[in-house]
Amino acid sequence: MSEHRGALTENLGTIFADPAAYADPVSWHEKAARLRREAPISKVELDDYPPFWAITRHADVMEIERNPEIFTNEPIPALATKADRERNSANAAQMKSLVQMDGEEHKAHRNIVNDWFKPGNVKQMQARVDELAKYYVDRMAELGGRCDFARDIAMHYPLQVILSILGLPEEDYGKMLKLTQELFGAEDPDIGRAGEDQTVLEVMLDFVGYFTELAADRRAHPGTDLASVIANAELDGAPLPDMDVFGFYLIIATAGHDTTSNSIAGGLLALIENPDQLELLQAEPELIDGAADELIRYVSPVKHFVRTCRAPFTLRDVTFQPDDITLLSYASANRDEEVFEDPFRLDVTRPNASSHLAFGFGRHFCLGAHLARMEIRSFFKELLGRLDHVELAGEPTFVHSRLVSGPKTLPIAYELG
Numbered sequence: 439m440s441e442h443r444g445a446l447t448e449n450l451g452t453i454f455a456d457p458a459a460y461a462d463p464v465s466w467h468e469k470a471a472r473l474r475r476e477a478p479i480s481k482v483e484l485d486d487y488p489p490f491w492a493i494t495r496h497a498d499v500m501e502i503e504r505n506p507e508i509f510t511n512e513p514i515p516a517l518a519t520k521a522d523r524e525r526n527s528a529n530a531a532q533m534k535s536l537v538q539m540d541g542e543e544h545k546a547h548r549n550i551v552n553d554w555f556k557p558g559n560v561k562q563m564q565a566r567v568d569e570l571a572k573y574y575v576d577r578m579a580e581l582g583g584r585c586d587f588a589r590d591i592a593m594h595y596p597l598q599v600i601l602s603i604l605g606l607p608e609e610d611y612g613k614m615l616k617l618t619q620e621l622f623g624a625e626d627p628d629i630g631r632a633g634e635d636q637t638v639l640e641v642m643l644d645f646v647g648y649f650t651e652l653a654a655d656r657r658a659h660p661g662t663d664l665a666s667v668i669a670n671a672e673l674d675g676a677p678l679p680d681m682d683v684f685g686f687y688l689i690i691a692t693a694g695h696d697t698t699s700n701s702i703a704g705g706l707l708a709l710i711e712n713p714d715q716l717e718l719l720q721a722e723p724e725l726i727d728g729a730a731d732e733l734i735r736y737v738s739p740v741k742h743f744v745r746t747c748r749a750p751f752t753l754r755d756v757t758f759q760p761d762d763i764t765l766l767s768y769a770s771a772n773r774d775e776e777v778f779e780d781p782f783r784l785d786v787t788r789p790n791a792s793s794h795l796a797f798g799f800g801r802h803f804c805l806g807a808h809l810a811r812m813e814i815r816s817f818f819k820e821l822l823g824r825l826d827h828v829e830l831a832g833e834p835t836f837v838h839s840r841l842v843s844g845p846k847t848l849p850i851a852y853e854l855g
C-alpha cells in the first residue's frame with residue numbers, strides 16, 4: 439500500500455466503524471466517494487477493531503458475494519469490536535439466524551421460508567398493506583398538517599406489516615416495537631437501552647417466552663401465516679429445533695422493520711429535497727414502481743455486512759488471506775459512478791435503479807425485497823395521491839448506527855387533500 443493510500447485510509451476508515459459518522463450522510467458520502475476514487479479496497483486499522491478491508495465499489499461487493507464458499511458470514515456477519523467478537527464466540531448458546539449461516543445449513547433454513555417470500559405469495563398481502571398505507575396517511579391527516587414523519591409514521595407502518603405477515607394480533611404491537619427498538623437500536627443512545635447488559639438479557643428472556651407461546655399456538659392451530667410455516671417446518675425429517683424457530687422469528691421481526699422505515703422516511707426526505715422529482719411522481723404515479731428502487735438505492739438503509747475470507751483470493755491489487763475481514767459497503771456501492779450515472783442525483787426514472795445493492799446480492803439476497811418494495815410503493819402511492827404540499831419543518835436528524843441508519847426525526851409540515 440502506498441504511503442498516500444495508508445494515510446488516506448487512516449483518516450477515512452472511521453466512517454465505517456463510528457455509528458455517529460452515518461448520522462451525517464453528506465460528509466459520510468464525500469469520504470466514501472474519495473475512497474472509491476483513490477483506494478477502493480483499503481485496509482482499515484482502528485484501535486478497538488480487528489483490521490478490516492473496506493470494499494467500496496459496486497463490482498467488488500458483488501464479486502465477494504458471488505463467492506460465498508470463500509467469503510463466509512461466519513463467524514460474525516457485521517463489523518464488531520474486538521471485545522464484542524470475544525463475547526460472541528463465548529456465547530455458544532446464542533440464537534442463530536440466516537445471516538449467521540453458510541453453505542448447506544443456510545440453504546436448508548432459507549428453503550423453509552423461501553416460497554412464502556416469493557412475489558406470487560407476497561401478493562396476497564397487497565390488500566392488507568394498502569389498508570395499512572391508507573391508515574397511516576389518514577393518521578398524518580389526523581395529526582393536522584405537522585408531524586415528525588420518522589417517529590409518528592415511518593417507524594410504525596412496516597412493523598404493522600410484520601405483525602400481519604406473522605399473523606400476530608394488534609395488541610402485541612407494543613411488545614414487538616420494544617423488541618426491535620431496544621435490541622437493535624442499541625448503538626443510538628436515544629433509541630436502544632440495550633447497551634446495558636441487564637436490559638438485553640431481560641428483553642431476550644421476555645421474547646423467548648413470547649416466541650415459545652407463539653410457536654406452540656401455531657403448532658396446535660396451524661394457519662397460512664409465516665409464524666405457522668416456521669413453527670411447523672421440518673429439517674432433515676425432524677421438527678425445527680426451538681432455537682432455530684426463535685432465530686427465524688427474530689430475524690423476520692427485526693430485518694423487516696427499521697430497514698423499511700428508514701427507506702420510507704429517507705425516501706420522503708429525498709423527495710422533499712428534490713421537488714422536481716416529487717412533482718414528476720405526482721404527475722405520473724405509475725412511475726412509483728421503478729422509483730421505489732431509486733429511493734431504496736438513494737437511502738441504502740443497510741450500510742454494510744461483513745464476510746470473512748477462508749482462502750487466498752485476489753481482487754484488484756489486493757490478495758485477501760484466510761481470516762481477513764471484508765466490509766461490504768452497500769451505501770458506497772450504491773453511489774458508484776461506474777454503475778450509476780450522476781449517482782448523487784435522485785432520479786425517479788433512473789433506468790438501472792434496480793441494479794442497486796441495498797438488498798445485498800447472491801445467496802443472502804434480502805428475502806423480504808418483494809415485500810419491502812410493495813410496502814414502499816403502496817405507501818407513496820397513497821401519500822402522493824393526496825399530498826398538496828410538503829416541506830421540512832425543522833432539521834432532520836439521523837440514527838447513529840453503522841448497520842441500519844436513516845432519519846431518526848423528520849419534522850414536516852404538509853397539506854393533504
Ligand code: HEM
Pocket residue numbers: 503536537538548600689690693694695697698701734738739740743768795796797798799800801802803804805806807809810
Ligand atoms: C428496504 C428494506 C430492506 C432492505 C434495504 C434490506 C436489506 C437487506 C440486506 C442488505 C440483507 C443482506 C443481504 C446480503 O447479505 O447479501 C438482507 C437480508 C435479509 N432480509 Fe432484508 N432488507 C429490507 C427489508 C426486509 C423485509 C421487509 C424483510 C422481511 C420481513 C427482510 C428479511 C430479510 C432476511 C430474512 C434476510 C436474511 C437473508 C439471508 O441471510 O439469506 N428484509 N436484507
